[in-house]
Amino acid sequence: MLSPILDVLPLSIRRIIESLPEREKKDLEEIRVRQERPLEVVHPLRSRFITPDGRLVHQKEHAFCPGKSVCVKMLNLISNHSLYALEEELRRGYVTIRGGHRIGLTGRVVVENGRVKHIQEVTGFNVRVAREVKGSARHFVPILGNGSLENLLIVSPPQCGKTTLLRDLVRIVSSGEGIPPRKVGVVDERSEIAGCVDGVPQHEVGPRTDVLDSCPKAEGMMMMIRSMSPDLLVVDEIGRREDSDAVFEAIHAGVHLFTTAHGRSMEEVCRRPGISELVREGVFSRYILLSRRKGPGTVEAVYDQSLNRIPESLAVRR
C-alpha cells in the first residue's frame, strides 16, 4: 500500500521508511519532511522522530534531518521534473499522488494581486497516507433510510476519519450493499474522497459513482444535478455561504445529500452561519458525530432530524 508513497520519497528517506517494522508501517498516518529539521512520522495518537537507522525516538537530537538537496529531490519526484504541470496544485498547496495519498506543501508563497500564485521554495512536505477502510460505514446502513435515502451530515474534528467514512458510504450506496443501489455524484473539491489522479478515482468509490475532481463545491453540485442526474450528491466539508445555497438548490431538486463539516460537537457546528441555517431548516435527517477518543473513527453519537439521539444500538463503533 505504501509503494506509491515510497516512489516519491528521495532515496535517503525511502530507505529509512522501508526499514521501519511492519506494524509501524501498517498504521502510519503521516510522514512529515521539513528542510533542516527532524524527519517526523505520525501514528494514531502519537508522533515521533526517526533516526538515520530507522529507530523511532522522541528526542529530536538523534533524528535524521533532511537537507536542501533532499527537499529538491523530493519535489522533483513528486512533480516528475515538471513543476509547470503542477501549477494548480501549487496554488492549492497539495498534490494527490497515485493511490489517493496526499502531499501537503509549504514554503515561500508567491502572491499576485493579493492571491496565492504558487509556492516557490518548497521546504515542507506532509505525506498523508490515505486509508480505505472498507466496511467502516456498514454499521450505518440501517440509519440511511429504507425507502428513500436520508440526508446525512457527518460532524467531526480533523483527522477523525470523516472522509474515510464518507468514502465508504459512497461505495456502499453506489454498489448497493444492504440497500438498493443508486447513482452517486461526488464533487471532490480537494481530491480527498475519490483521490483522483488524471481524473481516475484511486479509491474504491463503487460502480455507479461519477466524480468531479477538484471542482468547487457549489458550482460542482449544480453541474452534477444538471448533467449527471444523481440520486445522491456527496461533497466534503461544506461551510461557506455559497455551499449552503447550493445544498438548498440540490435538496429542492429532489437529490439526496451526504456531506461533512468540521466541528467538535453539534453545538459548535450549529454556531457556524452557513450550516446553522441548513440545520434549522431541517435539511439533514441524520447526523453522525465522530471523535478520536478511541482512535480515528470513534462514533460519539447519531442524531435524527430534530437533533434527538438515535439509540446507541445503531451507533456501533466499528
Added chain:
Amino acid sequence: MLKLLGAVCILLSTSAIGFRKAHSFAERPRQIRRIRGSLSLLQTEIVYGSRRLDRICEHIAARETGSVGSLYARCGEYLKTWDGVSTFECWKRAVEETWPLMSLKEPEREILIDFGKTLGVSNREDQLTHLARVRTNLEVEENQARDEQLRYEKMCRSLGILGGALIVILIY
C-alpha cells in the same frame, strides 16, 4: 606506378578531410535549426499539453531522428530512471553524451546546458520566457553559423583538393 598510387592516396585523403570539414560547416546551422524546432515542440507540450517532462522527451525523441532525437531519448530515460536527481543533471548528462554526435560548437553547448538549469523547475510562464530566450540565443548562433558556412564551406572543400594537389606536386 607506386608513386602514382601514393599521390592518389594523398589527394584522396586531403580531399576527404576538406569535405568533412565543409560538411561540419554545413551541418552546424542545420542542427541548430533542428534543436530550435524541437524546443518549439517542447514549448507546445509544456504550455498546452502540460505533460510530464519525461513523457515529452520521449515524444520528441520519437519524432526527431539522429542526434537531436537521441538527446531527448537519453534525457527522458534519465528523468525516468534516475532517482530524484535534479532535472539539470539529467539534461546535462544527456547533452554531454550526445555531444560527440553533433557538429555544434562551444556556444551552443553552453546555451543548451544553461537551459537545463531552468527546464521543468518553474511555472508555465517562466518556462515560456526561458524557452523564448534559448531559442533567440540559438537563432543568433544559427545566423552566425550560416555566415560561416557561406564563407568556409566551399573554401574547405577546395582547400582539401588543392592542398592535396600541392603536396603531390611538391613531392612528385
